[in-house]
Amino acid sequence: TQLLEQSPQFLSIQEGENLTVYCNSSSVFSSLQWYRQEPGEGPVLLVTVVTGGEVKKLKRLTFQFGDARKDSSLHITAAQTGDTGLYLCAGTDYGGSQGNLIFGKGTKLSVKP
Amino acid sequence: DTGVSQDPRHKITKRGQNVTFRCDPISEHNRLYWYRQTLGQGPEFLTYFQNEAQLEKSRLLSDRFSAERPKGSFSTLEIQRTEQGDSAMYLCASSLVHADTQYFGPGTRLTVL
Numbered sequence: 001t002q003l004l005e006q007s008p009q010f011l012s013i014q015e016g017e018n019l020t021v022y023c024n025s026s027s028v029f030s031s032l033q034w035y036r037q038e039p040g041e042g043p044v045l046l047v048t049v050v051t052g053g054e055v056k057k058l059k060r061l062t063f064q065f066g067d068a069r070k071d072s073s074l075h076i077t078a079a080q081t082g083d084t085g086l087y088l089c090a091g092t093d094y095g096g097s098q099g100n101l102i103f104g105k106g107t108k109l110s111v112k113p
Numbered sequence: 114d115t116g117v118s119q120d121p122r123h124k125i126t127k128r129g130q131n132v133t134f135r136c137d138p139i140s141e142h143n144r145l146y147w148y149r150q151t152l153g154q155g156p157e158f159l160t161y162f163q164n165e166a167q168l169e170k171s172r173l174l175s176d177r178f179s180a181e182r183p184k185g186s187f188s189t190l191e192i193q194r195t196e197q198g199d200s201a202m203y204l205c206a207s208s209l210v211h212a213d214t215q216y217f218g219p220g221t222r223l224t225v226l
Binding site: 004030031033035040041042043044045048050088090092099100101102103104105106 | 117119144146148153154155156157158161169172204206208211213214215216217218219220222
């Protein structure tokens with residue numbers, strides 16, 4: 001069974017600080033997605049990473065996919081209160097035909113003013 | 114492109130009643146997925162369709178759960194004889210065939226009293 005472990009589970013920081021959250025697995029994934037979810041809403045896609053070692057930047061967010069395609073990280077520079085939310089990583093089953101996503105439990109980020 | 118929509122957004126029902134949720138995917142997307150998310154967890158895959166064919170349903174939680182996509186466009190998820198443990202957020206997502214990225218709807222929050 002493929003599992004994704006996210007750490008930390010909870011993170012509370014002050015506005016302006018930097019942070020990194022991690023998504024790890026012992027399994028290889030053909031791709032990983034990062035989503036942000038607010039209470040009572042569905043996950044909103046931030047990025048998809050496909051190539052091992054890939055780095056993608058989205059304004060103050062930097063996403064990295066591990067060389068072996070087993071792990072990923074999300075780095076936020078100069079966090080803002082609007083970054084508050086649940087960050088979920090999700091992997092597509094490597095070589096599977098279903099295409100369903102396997103999710104981690106998420107990192108709940110709180111950015112205080 | 115209006116994105117994935119789900120209806121209703123909230124449903125409160127009494128134990129033993131049947132409920133049905135609707136999902137309208139992004140119009141050109143062939144694949145449609147259903148997930149369930151409970152508090153403190155990431156979404157959990159339930160079933161998926163490619164056009165009108167339900168290609169995976171072994172992950173549906175019990176035989177009380179069923180899904181349809183009769184014309185390959187919108188889909189419905191039905192839960193019969195609801196139980197309190199069915200209380201959760203039910204999420205729908207859609208994608209193109211062979212695309213890793215899935216786009217989620219806002220979800221239907223089910224509360225079973």
